[in-house]
Amino acid sequence: MLGSPSHDPSPDFPPFTHRHLLGIEGLQPWDIQALLDLSESAIEVSRQVEKKRTTLRGRTQINLFFEASTRTQSSFELAGKRLGADVMNMSVASSSVKKGETLVDTAATLNAMRPDIIVVRHHAAGAVALLARKVGCSVINAGDSAHEHPTQALLDALTIRRHKGKLEGLIVAICGDILHSRVARSNLLLLHAMGAQVRLCGPSTLLPPDAARLGAHVTTSMDEALEGADVVMMLRLQRERMNAAFIPSTREYFRYYGLDARKLARAKPDALVMHPGPMNRGVEIDPAIAESPQSVINEQVEMGVAVRMAVLEALAQHLPNAHGEPIADEGQLP
Amino acid sequence: MAVQPVKITNVRVIDPSRNLDAPGAILMIDGRIIAAGPDAAATGVPDGCLVLDGRGAVAAPGLVDMQVRAGEPGAEHLETLETASKAAATGGVTSLGLMPDTDPVIDDAALVDFLMRRARDTAVVHIHPIAALTKGLDGVEMAEIGLLREAGAVAFSNGRHPVANSAIFRHALTYARDFGGLVIHHPEDADLRGNGVMHEGERATRYGLPGIPEEAELVMLDRDVRLARLTGGRYHAAQISCARSVETVRRAKAEGIKLTVGVSANHLSLNELDIGMWRTFLKLSPPLRTEDDREALIEGVKDGTIDVIVSDHDPQDVERKRHPFAEAHDGAVGLETLLPAALRLVHNEQISLPTLIDKVATTPAAILGIDAGTLAPGAPGDVVVFDPDEPWVLDRKALVSRSKNTAFEDARFSGRVKATFVNGRLVAQAGADGRPEIVLA
Numbered sequence: 001m002l003g004s005p006s007h008d009p010s011p012d013f014p015p016f017t018h019r020h021l022l023g024i025e026g027l028q029p030w031d032i033q034a035l036l037d038l039s040e041s042a043i044e045v046s047r048q049v050e051k052k053r054t055t056l057r058g059r060t061q062i063n064l065f066f067e068a069s070t071r072t073q074s075s076f077e078l079a080g081k082r083l084g085a086d087v088m089n090m091s092v093a094s095s096s097v098k099k100g101e102t103l104v105d106t107a108a109t110l111n112a113m114r115p116d117i118i119v120v121r122h123h124a125a126g127a128v129a130l131l132a133r134k135v136g137c138s139v140i141n142a143g144d145s146a147h148e149h150p151t152q153a154l155l156d157a158l159t160i161r162r163h164k165g166k167l168e169g170l171i172v173a174i175c176g177d178i179l180h181s182r183v184a185r186s187n188l189l190l191l192h193a194m195g196a197q198v199r200l201c202g203p204s205t206l207l208p209p210d211a212a213r214l215g216a217h218v219t220t221s222m223d224e225a226l227e228g229a230d231v232v233m234m235l236r237l238q239r240e241r242m243n244a245a246f247i248p249s250t251r252e253y254f255r256y257y258g259l260d261a262r263k264l265a266r267a268k269p270d271a272l273v274m275h276p277g278p279m280n281r282g283v284e285i286d287p288a289i290a291e292s293p294q295s296v297i298n299e300q301v302e303m304g305v306a307v308r309m310a311v312l313e314a315l316a317q318h319l320p321n322a323h324g325e326p327i328a329d330e331g332q333l334p
Numbered sequence: 335m336a337v338q339p340v341k342i343t344n345v346r347v348i349d350p351s352r353n354l355d356a357p358g359a360i361l362m363i364d365g366r367i368i369a370a371g372p373d374a375a376a377t378g379v380p381d382g383c384l385v386l387d388g389r390g391a392v393a394a395p396g397l398v399d400m401q402v403r404a405g406e407p408g409a410e411h412l413e414t415l416e417t418a419s420k421a422a423a424t425g426g427v428t429s430l431g432l433m434p435d436t437d438p439v440i441d442d443a444a445l446v447d448f449l450m451r452r453a454r455d456t457a458v459v460h461i462h463p464i465a466a467l468t469k470g471l472d473g474v475e476m477a478e479i480g481l482l483r484e485a486g487a488v489a490f491s492n493g494r495h496p497v498a499n500s501a502i503f504r505h506a507l508t509y510a511r512d513f514g515g516l517v518i519h520h521p522e523d524a525d526l527r528g529n530g531v532m533h534e535g536e537r538a539t540r541y542g543l544p545g546i547p548e549e550a551e552l553v554m555l556d557r558d559v560r561l562a563r564l565t566g567g568r569y570h571a572a573q574i575s576c577a578r579s580v581e582t583v584r585r586a587k588a589e590g591i592k593l594t595v596g597v598s599a600n601h602l603s604l605n606e607l608d609i610g611m612w613r614t615f616l617k618l619s620p621p622l623r624t625e626d627d628r629e630a631l632i633e634g635v636k637d638g639t640i641d642v643i644v645s646d647h648d649p650q651d652v653e654r655k656r657h658p659f660a661e662a663h664d665g666a667v668g669l670e671t672l673l674p675a676a677l678r679l680v681h682n683e684q685i686s687l688p689t690l691i692d693k694v695a696t697t698p699a700a701i702l703g704i705d706a707g708t709l710a711p712g713a714p715g716d717v718v719v720f721d722p723d724e725p726w727v728l729d730r731k732a733l734v735s736r737s738k739n740t741a742f743e744d745a746r747f748s749g750r751v752k753a754t755f756v757n758g759r760l761v762a763q764a765g766a767d768g769r770p771e772i773v774l775a
Contacts, residue, residue: 102656124657129612
């Protein structure tokens with residue numbers, strides 16, 4: 001039960017032993033399983049009148065966002081608060097970086113405030129891993145450029161599992177701007193780890209080089225990608241992609257890659273339609289499909305809070321002073 | 335002040351300029367080579383001569399590194415001519431070509447003159463300025479190639495700012511030819527590189543990092559080869575990084591096109607996998623590429639397609655390196671690792687020791703047209719003595735260079751400099767712990 005100090009992870013799997021959550025890469029299938037199981041109980045907590053738990057009472061959580069985000073930041077904030085943590089939001093405009101403060105400086109400053117958990121979103125791949133090496137607390141990656149967004153992949157997996165009862169053997173089509181998508185990378189890693197089949201689809205200009213070597217089936221045809229799919233995951237198309245000749249227009253993009261009823265008919269009749277948000281209606285998805293019964297887009301948001309509660313709780317078990325002992329003065333940073 | 339005569343005995347003398355590889359000795363008087371080789375062993379020792387027992391080490395012409403950056407002028411906190419020269423001396427490098435992308439850019443004869451005076455006053459090795467090919471490296475307006483050459487510039491380069499405009503590059507090659515000026519170019523198409531930060535491929539995709547396709551190099555190299563042929567100018571590709579570039583150069587040379595090509599010791603020793611978990615010290619330009627590329631580069635060195643090996647010494651401090659990978663500056667220091675890193679090719683039996691010396695001393699000196707890279711009688715007394723087998727581990731903090739951004743942190747090497755002579759003077763010598771130290775301030 002979430003919030004209970006004697007929470008006993010599933011006896012079939014080793015306990016979650018990671019200090020940080022920097023990506024899906026590095027997680028074992030049993031880690032993912034444990035986080036998803038923990039999330040299930042978090043959903044129950046969130047659906048009660050009394051949503052507050054004490055798991056993180058006295059703990060400080062800093063949400064450090066170098067990139068604007070409404071959904072992810074509020075989701076982490078709510079997750080932390082429901083577990084009883086003191087949550088501070090820091091939005092660091094990229095201009096302050098230009099003023100000369102480096103990420104490492106910021107890390108040292110925050111570290112001196114002795115937080116327990118830092119949630120980071122940054123516009124550069126690997127930035128979160130760099131920060132994690134410079135602080136003495138747990139770090140959660142809330143998205144680092146086109147690298148990873150592990151909690152998004154976990155919440156997607158939770159949503160799918162609740163509808164399909166499993167992940168193994170499912171066919172999942174991830175469609176759109178794969179090249180610039182951290183969501184696609186994290187989902188690909190997670191779904192592969194859990195035995196699902198992944199198809200990646202988009203125009204060739206928006207597919208990463210050597211994408212096929214990541215083990216997915218790669219195609220430029222939506223019909224091929226969606227044929228018999230159990231899940232259709234659409235990605236957001238950034239408007240600025242028109243500038244560097246990735247695609248000619250949103251109109252043409254919608255024609256070939258936007259999810260409409262005709263294309264969706266290729267998928268299984270009970271296929272789930274997913275989108276990490278925020279949506280560009282009429283660009284990557286037909287508004288009618290986004291509102292249809294097959295769409296689980298709003299449910300993804302609810303699962304987001306649950307998954308983040310689970311991640312916070314899992315990491316809290318291994319905070320340096322998880323059992324009440326004070327943290328030794330670490331002196332100089334590494 | 336007269337220079338003390340020096341005799342280095344009991345060494346294996348390697349001098350590619352004379353096809354010499356034999357046990358012997360080296361005698362230097364008044365800062366010049368009198369004899370080097372078996373015949374020098376029997377010569378008498380002049381009065382007051384410093385006699386150094388080489389204990390079976392290798393003695394070769396001091397290394398000539400064609401591609402070095404120092405921070406002077408403009409970024410002296412990264413490296414000065416003095417610190418770069420000391421790093422060079424401890425690495426066995428006795429002559430270096432200094433790239434012009436400083437602040438200000440070396441695009442005026444007075445600045446070349448400034449560098450030469452600063453070098454004379456502060457440096458312990460020979461420093462040869464390479465001047466800007468275009469004013470302010472803008473790629474538009476040609477620099478005063480004649481005046482710069484007269485002032486002492488040994489070559490012309492746009493540094494890391496490739497000349498995109500083919501007509502301008504054509505004119506520069508043609509005009510420089512009138513002065514016998516060597517044009518050193520960084521073959522890279524800036525638009526194809528875009529915001530790329532590492533080799534484009536599976537690794538970059540996994541890291542979510544924008545990639546640099548090898549075509550960024552190939553497209554520009556192809557153009558440059560065509561223009562070298564068209565103009566008959568003296569063209570040198572500063573560095574190539576991939577297998578297809580080796581093929582391009584091989585074909586061009588077979589066609590009879592005159593050009594020369596360099597490769598960095600980094601690219602011969604490392605590949606993209608060495609970047610590991612976002613190690614920014616291995617963020618280089620051109621980027622480290624695949625193992626197949628590395629092997630093809632070695633093959634290119636072996637068959638003569640690639641003419642020279644450079645350090646691509648590029649000092650950067652933590653303020654420029656301690657960033658997320660995509661935001662960190664390119665570059666690594668290399669003067670102190672050029673020889674040991676390149677020796678890996680010898681130890682792996684990929685090239686012979688005389689071939690290596692040719693690539694890091696004799697040929698670069700010939701390309702730059704400087705009096706170095708040889709132990710022929712009468713040549714300046716620039717000599718490196720090194721034990722090709724001594725094992726050691728690189729300690730980043732022990733580097734002499736002011737910046738410590740080495741791509742070889744904690745690397746294990748076989749081969750270490752024992753003594754370096756410039757103009758017949760001992761400038762660096764191995765200390766008690768085996769580490770070469772500056773002895774001449």
